Amino acid sequence: xxxxxxxxxxxxxxxxxxxxxxxxxxxxxxxxxxxxxxxxxxxxxxxxxxxxxxxxxxxxxxxxxxxxxxxxxxxxxxxxxxxxxxxxxxxxxxxxxxxxxxxxxxxxxxxxxxxxxxxxxxxxxxxxxxxxxxxxxxxxxxxxxxxxxxxxxxxxxxxxxxxxxxxxxxxxxxxxxxxxxxxxxxxxxxxxxxxxxxxxxxxxxxxxxxxxxxxxxxxxxxxxxxxxxxxxxxxxxxxxxxxxxxxxxxxxxxxxxxxxxxxxxxxxxxxxxxxxxxxxxxxxxxxxxxxxxxxxxxxxxxxxxxxxxxxxxxxxxxxxxxxxxxxxxxxxxxxxxxxxxxxxxxxxxxxxxxxxxxxxxxxxxxxxxxxxxxxxxxxxxxxxxxxxxxxxxxxxxxxxxxxxxxxxxxxxxxxxxxxxxxxxxxxxxxxxxxxxxxx
Ligand code: AMP
Numbered sequence: 001x002x003x004x005x006x007x008x009x010x011x012x013x014x015x016x017x018x019x020x021x022x023x024x025x026x027x028x029x030x031x032x033x034x035x036x037x038x039x040x041x042x043x044x045x046x047x048x049x050x051x052x053x054x055x056x057x058x059x060x061x062x063x064x065x066x067x068x069x070x071x072x073x074x075x076x077x078x079x080x081x082x083x084x085x086x087x088x089x090x091x092x093x094x095x096x097x098x099x100x101x102x103x104x105x106x107x108x109x110x111x112x113x114x115x116x117x118x119x120x121x122x123x124x125x126x127x128x129x130x131x132x133x134x135x136x137x138x139x140x141x142x143x144x145x146x147x148x149x150x151x152x153x154x155x156x157x158x159x160x161x162x163x164x165x166x167x168x169x170x171x172x173x174x175x176x177x178x179x180x181x182x183x184x185x186x187x188x189x190x191x192x193x194x195x196x197x198x199x200x201x202x203x204x205x206x207x208x209x210x211x212x213x214x215x216x217x218x219x220x221x222x223x224x225x226x227x228x229x230x231x232x233x234x235x236x237x238x239x240x241x242x243x244x245x246x247x248x249x250x251x252x253x254x255x256x257x258x259x260x261x262x263x264x265x266x267x268x269x270x271x272x273x274x275x276x277x278x279x280x281x282x283x284x285x286x287x288x289x290x291x292x293x294x295x296x297x298x299x300x301x302x303x304x305x306x307x308x309x310x311x312x313x314x315x316x317x318x319x320x321x322x323x324x325x326x327x328x329x330x331x332x333x334x335x336x337x338x339x340x341x342x343x344x345x346x347x348x349x350x351x352x353x354x355x356x357x358x359x360x361x362x363x364x365x366x367x368x369x370x371x372x373x374x375x376x377x378x379x380x381x382x383x384x385x386x387x388x389x390x391x392x393x394x395x396x397x398x399x400x401x402x403x404x405x406x407x408x409x410x411x412x413x414x415x416x417x418x419x420x421x422x423x424x425x426x427x428x429x430x431x432x433x434x435x436x437x438x439x
Contacts, residue, residue: 006032009061011098016057019094025050027207032058034203035181042195042202043183047308048214048332049207055151055181056091062149063124064099071119071142073104073126075149076174078133078167080157082107082279083286083307085127088153092125101125108132109279116141130158130166137173147174152198155184155191160323164190171198186325216335219343220369221355229373230318230346231262236371237344238268245289246314248298249330251322259318260298273299301326307333317345320354324361344369
């Protein structure tokens with residue numbers, strides 16, 4: 001099937017062609033006709049499947065025929081994160097370039113005054129994160145009585161982020177007669193309950209079994225006997241792999257800055273992205289990464305879902321995610337749109353249970369890549385996981401400086417560990433290994 005077979009307007013077809021797409025993806029093939037027929041849609045699809053265009057493309061044509069009144073948007077797209085909201089808005093710009101549609105982005109962390117001014121102009125497409133939308137609604141700055149199309153994107157992510165009460169309140173304010181398009185990568189019971197409540201006789205579209213990993217991704221578990229050897233593991237791979245650009249996921253926000261510092265010390269062009277950063281910093285970090293000015297983005301799970309960077313070559317899990325589904329989402333940042341990608345996950349013996357859970361979820365064993373990092377260093381005096389790897393070493397480094405010892409920088413301590421002392425040669429003790437690796 002080609003886009004021209006879908007009965008889209010000439011303007012949309014031209015924009016799609018200029019984007020370089022000829023054939024709709026499976027979700028687009030099924031969702032576009034359903035949206036055109038004003039049906040509700042339940043899309044079970046991961047990001048990377050072309051799901052955003054599956055709703056933006058037909059919405060552009062549907063909305064082309066009307067006019068919005070001030071402060072009364074005609075359609076509403078709810079997104080769990082600001083980055084995803086920005087990406088949806090990029091889609092409307094890309095595919096709607098030959099249409100006159102007013103769009104507004106209502107997300108936290110940016111000026112409310114400007115957002116209110118945009119609403120005053122009359123908005124055809126409103127893209128919002130739930131918290132800021134309710135904030136403006138409660139201040140009487142926005143009316144939701146004219147919403148004809150509601151899109152709920154990444155519903156399961158909204159659940160993870162605690163947005164369900166906000167979501168329920170927003171939907172209760174909307175007109176009962178409307179078209180609802182509901183997308184989620186997975187269908188936990190709470191999400192199923194919402195889908196049943198909000199959708200009427202929906203067209204159900206499942207494009208990839210939930211919780212599966214793309215066949216375009218080669219992914220490996222890298223045993224790291226001690227968490228302090230993660231820097232060494234990363235740097236070894238950094239030198240071995242041809243990394244065009246990569247996300248490096250950490251479980252804890254405070255580790256992100258430390259990992260970033262380590263990479264900077266290695267001369268790597270790196271930036272951070274996490275929820276505690278100012279919105280302007282988040283936008284800038286993502287923009288410079290997308291523009292290829294930074295090679296590595298060290299991030300929290302805020303970047304795990306939905307963020308689309310063309311042709312990302314690698315993903316690293318500095319930490320094994322606690323939530324198995326996050327593994328699928330994290331590594332799914334690479335291997336998108338039919339391109340190949342590689343993903344590496346650093347697993348310490350403490351991660352054993354999480355690794356087992358991930359393997360159970362994806363239904364297969366993840367290939368193990370042994371980097372031969374040497375024996376685990378002796379336990380530090382502090383609690384093992386109380387501080388990130390690099391900080392521990394920096395402290396070590398400062399101590400040495402204070403004592404006027406010979407200068408030994410952070411990286412040589414980390415990266416040389418595989419060259420190590422005689423004592424450290426000869427690989428791992430069985431006890432150092434996660435149980436899934438023990439013989
Ligand atoms: P999404 O699942 O919406 O995050 O989209 C994933 C990627 O697929 C984005 O980079 C889109 O630009 C790209 N894409 C969307 N539709 C198509 C298509 N029909 N053919 C090829 N790539 C597409």
